[in-house]
Amino acid sequence: MNGRVILLNSGKTDAYRHLVKFVPATGIDVITERKYTALYPTNTNLHYVNDIADETEVLNVARKLDSSDSIAAVVSPSERSLPVGGYLRTYFNLPGTGFDVAWGFANKSVMKSKLRSAGVEVARALTISNIRQLVDAGDEIGWPVVVKPVIGSGSMNTYKIHNREEAASFLETPQADWFRNSRYQIIVEEYITMKGEYHCDAIIHNGQVVFFVLQRYFSPLLECTGAWGGSIMIGKGDERYDKISAIYPKVVKALGLKDGVTHMEAFWTGTKFIVGEISCRPAGGGIPKSILLKYGIDLWDAFTAASLNLEYNHKASELIPGIIANIDLPVQTGRLVDICTIDELSSIDGFVSADLSPVGTLFSEPLNSSSATGIVYVQLQSDAELEGTLQQLKERYHSAYES
């Protein structure tokens, strides 16, 4: 690669780990926040900003870097870095996703408006500028509603509000103050009554969905924090698989992504999918690894290659028969002082592998829907086996924290 590569990242260790497979570490400049320092090897070229989502601040650093050796590519794998990553690509005329497309993925209000215009079913929603408009917005949408910032990821700062009274009380909470102090608009949307929440992770090449995997979250995201989260693959014969494969190309076309990796979340009503949101980066948690184990497809490699304007031509193959579930081991705040061994877990039916946090790991607030003490991957013949496997896992897994 001629020129330097910028990695605009929070603390996603997968991002750097995969990037050095394509580009020597000396050719990589990481723009990040000081608190993530320890997550990078000591010889990494680190450049600090206070906020990786601050366009002006990041652009200033990038311009300085560019003036000594021009920037060839920008990799922006964390949700917060998507818009500024796109901005840098447009600004420096680099390959990959520019600002217009990145913004459509990052801003949920813009995203839903584009999807709606393209005939993709999404929840009814209103965008408000001040949290005090929540009551009126809820009245208009119909209660209950979900309220969240237009920019954000996972379940962070996302609340289900059941009625007018709850909305009024919510306005008195510190959570409402967060919205008051935030620079972002707020989206208030219809709460979808659903039979399950799904995620569908895909590789996009030349604007086409060339590979995707559909999985069901164990329980809707909003309720899983701190519990046994995870997701399980849906087999190709399932009607939901066909339904999502009809929707996905429309979503990608509506948002204009040419090359990259997407993580879409959708609600299944029992008869159809309603698209929740979609991002243009690999999913968090155990999702990428579950796909790697099953199909040999590395979403992080595909994402990194697309960011560098390189081809990712790996063909999917069935490495493990059946379906794979990735199971998040529950987490709590505090220092992990004891945890079971992989050996103890390996005796559960269908065990494939497990990644466990080492003793000493500190888990601090805010925990989110991707927080876990570890992830266990199991192979199943069908969805029906999940409950038994989870039961076995719960019996064998143990950990201890010190607050």
Added chain:
Amino acid sequence: MNGRVILLNSGKTDAYRHLVKFVPATGIDVITERKYTALYPTNTNLHYVNDIADETEVLNVARKLDSSDSIAAVVSPSERSLPVGGYLRTYFNLPGTGFDVAWGFANKSVMKSKLRSAGVEVARALTISNIRQLVDAGDEIGWPVVVKPVIGSGSMNTYKIHNREEAASFLETPQADWFRNSRYQIIVEEYITMKGEYHCDAIIHNGQVVFFVLQRYFSPLLECTGAWGGSIMIGKGDERYDKISAIYPKVVKALGLKDGVTHMEAFWTGTKFIVGEISCRPAGGGIPKSILLKYGIDLWDAFTAASLNLEYNHKASELIPGIIANIDLPVQTGRLVDICTIDELSSIDGFVSADLSPVGTLFSEPLNSSSATGIVYVQLQSDAELEGTLQQLKERYHSAYES
């Protein structure tokens, strides 16, 4: 129009004058700089920023406006406001030219790179981050070179540098300090030896060039400041007309404009055109009016309609036979204390109309390639008549300034 319309503008009076034909003044919010106040009617909703090219500052104003009544469209007619105008459209998901496309038109380095990739011939150029790299860049490109900021308009901060020695002296001048203090990169490009500089103004609809007019500048832009500038139309039978009509669609496609008005400048070498630059706004000076007089096509209406996501369906018709020249009356700094009358000018051959600045007008530095005390429009049968007409005009025109 449902919602408010933002006009992000310097002092282009045509912009506001045309916008109020489409939108009532009460629905328009002008974001501008304080020094342009007098150019707007007193009842205009004016909102001030220090710099209309400052994204953060403009976005803050726009967000406040949007929170009370949502923004429906953004009109950004001045060169300096193009990128931020595009940014606002992307940010608020509005119709029209978004940031990615606007940036390709605004940043000459990005523009030329896109044009080159699309097979459009442009001058060889290097982009440098520091003016001290001028000597090396000139050596690499070959002298003489033209140096200018990647963002700018007309001939402002644009210099022809003949050789190494002149480059070295240039670095000691206040003009070089301007580059040192500028936030923009610098483009150093080959000086094209040419038989003439042309401009070609077009209306783009659905990505297609649906109307265009080719005109030749009297003399290359860089040398005309303060002299008798202007331009003259090229007839449809001319080979240059065919040549430019083959290039224009490639340029528009390369830059990705869907709907709008473009002003392209190109050098004629005697056998082919080399594209200089292109903007996505109506031209300055007498160009739009010359086209209106000849064809009944109002580029400002077309531009405004495109910005508002409305159709401009006016069909061109030959209102005046032959070709039209628009002639800039020379300007100097100071207060205009006397000027000839339109009657005095109307006796020149082919006179069509004239717009003269009123006595009392103050012309201050920096004058640029669009500065004029007035503009005279004349009708000619051919290019050959221009010299005689200019001669008559010079005999009749008189003005006086007080410094």
